[in-house]
Amino acid sequence: MMKILDQQPDESGSALSYAGLIEKIEILRSTLRWSSRLERADIEKLLKQASSLRDEVMQMSHKERFVQAAVVEPLRGDQSRGARRQALLARSFIFEGTFGDNPKLLEALEIAEKAAPTDLPVLIDGESGTGKELMAKVIHANGSRSDKPFISVNCGAIPENLLESELFGHRKGAFTGATNDRKGKFESAHTGTIFLDEIGELPLTGQVKLLRVLEAHEIQRVGSDEPIGVDTRIVAATNRNLRKLSEQGTFREDLFYRLSVIHVTLPPLRERRDEIPLLIQYFGDEAAGALKRRPVRITPKLRDFLLTYAYPGNIRELRNVMYRISCLAGDIADVDHLPTDMRPTPPVSASMFGGANEAANGAANVRNLLSLSDAKRAASDEAEKAFLQRGLQEVGGTVAELARRVDMNRSHLQMLLKKHGLHSKDFRRAHAQANARKDDEEANDEADIG
Numbered sequence: 001m002m003k004i005l006d007q008q009p010d011e012s013g014s015a016l017s018y019a020g021l022i023e024k025i026e027i028l029r030s031t032l033r034w035s036s037r038l039e040r041a042d043i044e045k046l047l048k049q050a051s052s053l054r055d056e057v058m059q060m061s062h063k064e065r066f067v068q069a070a071v072v073e074p075l076r077g078d079q080s081r082g083a084r085r086q087a088l089l090a091r092s093f094i095f096e097g098t099f100g101d102n103p104k105l106l107e108a109l110e111i112a113e114k115a116a117p118t119d120l121p122v123l124i125d126g127e128s129g130t131g132k133e134l135m136a137k138v139i140h141a142n143g144s145r146s147d148k149p150f151i152s153v154n155c156g157a158i159p160e161n162l163l164e165s166e167l168f169g170h171r172k173g174a175f176t177g178a179t180n181d182r183k184g185k186f187e188s189a190h191t192g193t194i195f196l197d198e199i200g201e202l203p204l205t206g207q208v209k210l211l212r213v214l215e216a217h218e219i220q221r222v223g224s225d226e227p228i229g230v231d232t233r234i235v236a237a238t239n240r241n242l243r244k245l246s247e248q249g250t251f252r253e254d255l256f257y258r259l260s261v262i263h264v265t266l267p268p269l270r271e272r273r274d275e276i277p278l279l280i281q282y283f284g285d286e287a288a289g290a291l292k293r294r295p296v297r298i299t300p301k302l303r304d305f306l307l308t309y310a311y312p313g314n315i316r317e318l319r320n321v322m323y324r325i326s327c328l329a330g331d332i333a334d335v336d337h338l339p340t341d342m343r344p345t346p347p348v349s350a351s352m353f354g355g356a357n358e359a360a361n362g363a364a365n366v367r368n369l370l371s372l373s374d375a376k377r378a379a380s381d382e383a384e385k386a387f388l389q390r391g392l393q394e395v396g397g398t399v400a401e402l403a404r405r406v407d408m409n410r411s412h413l414q415m416l417l418k419k420h421g422l423h424s425k426d427f428r429r430a431h432a433q434a435n436a437r438k439d440d441e442e443a444n445d446e447a448d449i450g
């Protein structure tokens with residue numbers, strides 16, 4: 001009996017096979033079946049065996065998945081999107097709620113699938129709201145650390161002087177305010193995954209320290225010289241072009257290469273417009289579920305708007321809009337239920353100059369509940385849009401002239417206009433109308449005088 005209990009977990013870690021596992025499970029079963037009474041110590045041993053069996057099964061299933069992923073036919077010309085998504089599903093890929101079968105998104109998911117079971121660092125880039133954090137969770141969930149912690153750190157939100165202590169922890173008394181020993185994020189993520197969000201915002205001093213952790217796999221708490229070994233898988237994300245930042249000298253090139261062994265790029269929503277109708281439905285249903293109501297119906301006018309809007313905030317913006325209209329509308333939602341700053345602009349009115357300010361105030365109210373970084377980004381988007389509107393109005397809608405005045409590349413300017421859904425012809429029309437009105441008034445004035 002004790003001999004059975006003393007069966008050691010297979011430390012060699014090598015020859016994992018189903019037959020071997022089943023044999024171990026059978027031994028465990030007969031131990032339990034024939035024992036009339038178990039001491040606490042025996043129970044502990046059995047528990048340990050059961051846990052190690054579970055780990056082995058997990059390891060095998062990950063290995064299998066990895067092998068399956070690795071043999072996926074790379075030529076996909078003839079494979080439909082549905083089939084690609086289906087194939088991921090069939091290989092038990094965990095989507096974590098990632099929706100869509102746009103080829104660019106599928107490609108990102110397929111890379112994630114292959115990267116997940118490895119410990120290689122992954123760099124995810126994409127505009128704000130394209131699902132970078134979700135993708136990091138997907139990678140974590142499909143890897144062998146899925147039942148270990150996933151720790152998220154927003155590198156852009158930590159003041160520089162607290163950065164080191166936040167990441168690596170500190171000893172009591174290391175600095176004023178350090179009243180206790182404290183674990184940092186890296187230690188919390190030990191055996192799991194650490195998600196370094198907005199890595200492009202990490203100051204250079206932080207970059208040097210991070211590089212050292214990546215090389216040595218150990219950290220030191222602030223105020224201590226004792227190294228602590230950490231085993232964490234690193235997934236980083238950014239909405240900036242790190243290669244460019246490293247050319248400009250604000251991001252260390254060696255760190256960039258270390259982080260981006262695997263590089264996943266998420267497409268902005270405007271490059272997967274074909275999925276907007278499905279996403280409207282998906283988030284409409286999701287919102288209805290969350291709000292415990294029937295899915296909202298949408299007027300053709302609102303639908304048209306939602307299908308053509310530029311979505312600078314990408315999927316997050318679309319999702320927020322669907323939640324908002326599901327909450328505010330009765331049975332049927334219309335453009336009035338959109339946030340003020342998102343509503344289709346009536347082609348340039350006289351209130352344009354004051355209007356931009358009003359819109360910004362309205363938006364500030366709507367956005368009260370979002371995070372600080374969202375609010376900042378929204379404010380910067382609004383300022384950009386207001387600037388462009390004002391500029392276009394001043395030049396009567398001539399893009400080339402505006403480009404010259406603000407000393408900007410014309411195609412870049414065109415891109416920004418597109419991003420904000422601004423059409424230069426609306427401004428030309430408004431300009432022509434205003435001129436016509438002015439002529440009329442002058443004619444009337446003359447008539448009065450006469």
Ligand SMILES: Nc1ncnc2c1ncn2[C@@H]1O[C@H](COP(=O)(O)OP(=O)(O)OP(=O)(O)O)[C@@H](O)[C@H]1O
Nearest residue numbers: 097098099100127128129130131132133134315316
């Ligand atoms: N493909 C997708 N399917 C379903 N939901 C998605 C998808 N992509 C993103 N989302 C949802 O959109 C929202 C924004 O995603 P997430 O926070 O991952 O974006 P992000 O790129 O990290 O944004 P930011 O740069 O602003 O931090 C989340 O609610 C997420 O669940």
Ligand SMILES: [Mg+2]
Nearest residue numbers: 129132133197
């Ligand atoms: Mg994010």
